[in-house]
Amino acid sequence: MPDFEFHPVTAERWPDLETFFKANGNPNYCWCMRWRLSSSQFSKEDAAGRKRQLANFVNEDVPVGVLAYHEGKVVGWCSIGPRESYLGLERSRILKRIDEEPVWSVVCFFVDRAFRGQGVTAKLLKAAVAYAGAQGAEWVEGYPVEFGKSYQFMGAPSIFAQVGIAEVGEASNGRKIVRMRTNQE
Template sequence: MNADGAARRKYWTSKRVRAAEGNRRDAVALVRSGRPFGLIAYDAKEPVGFISAGPRAAYPRVDTSKVTPRIDDVPVWVVPCLYVRRSHRDRGVTTALLRAAVDYAAKRGAPAVEGYPRSDDAPRVASESAWFGTEAQFRRAGYRKVRGVRPDLPRGWAPRVTMRAKIGATKR
């Protein structure tokens, strides 16, 4: 690849566009499948946030990750990622999405919802890198820490905790 800056930008921009197109196709396929996969937050008719949510069994990478091993045999739902448009951050959208995920899971018979946010003790990162949320965000939405940062994580991995909201037990 040419080391020229314009060529590098063009290369990475094209990769992002291809990735975004693939992500959109995958999301449309999930919606059409009827399987639960998440919720969208709107401001009027404008989408401003998204939270991925569904049964843990529907997320094999969550089951096999060193960061997110099972705590027990409870058939929890998980919220592995979330996103709020920059213009709508710090307005309570994340809290609303996290609470809505609990309501969504409850209506489908889930006993609890888990997330794996960045630890409060971790160094601050750019908001774009916090796609799995922060411990404080989950706590504000009524989730409780059920496991701290795993000490055996490979060097450089994001220090994440496990937070759980029991259905019917979240603070409003």
């Protein structure tokens, strides 16, 4: 099994994220801004505008995610940050907060096709939880859905279960709400 390294996205690593998104289709469309913008803002922005918005977050040191590297090349992405940095998530009628605990939210995974099926997503999630904890987050929350439903890029429940993230609720559309303390292993 290949070795991987994981690093948070920073201004210095922005070119790596940009190259990865451009080479892999769907991320180049949304630039992982679906939940960071309101629905109307997301609809108004084109791909270039979404990219610009994500770059602004990165340049302002807003946590946006973690990259997986194999032999110096990005092969995966996990979007994670404080829930309040996700305007669309905060305004969602379906994925409402279940309590007032401050959480970091995991809202997207993308793994290069050549590296799928090798456990990269679970390793990315584990690295994302560790990153959130290092940034002072007490809780990490996710919103997985069984494959075959919309927004599959938010992960499957089995991925979260692999790293010990337990179900704590269910959204009105059947999507699970899972949560874990960052200081657990």
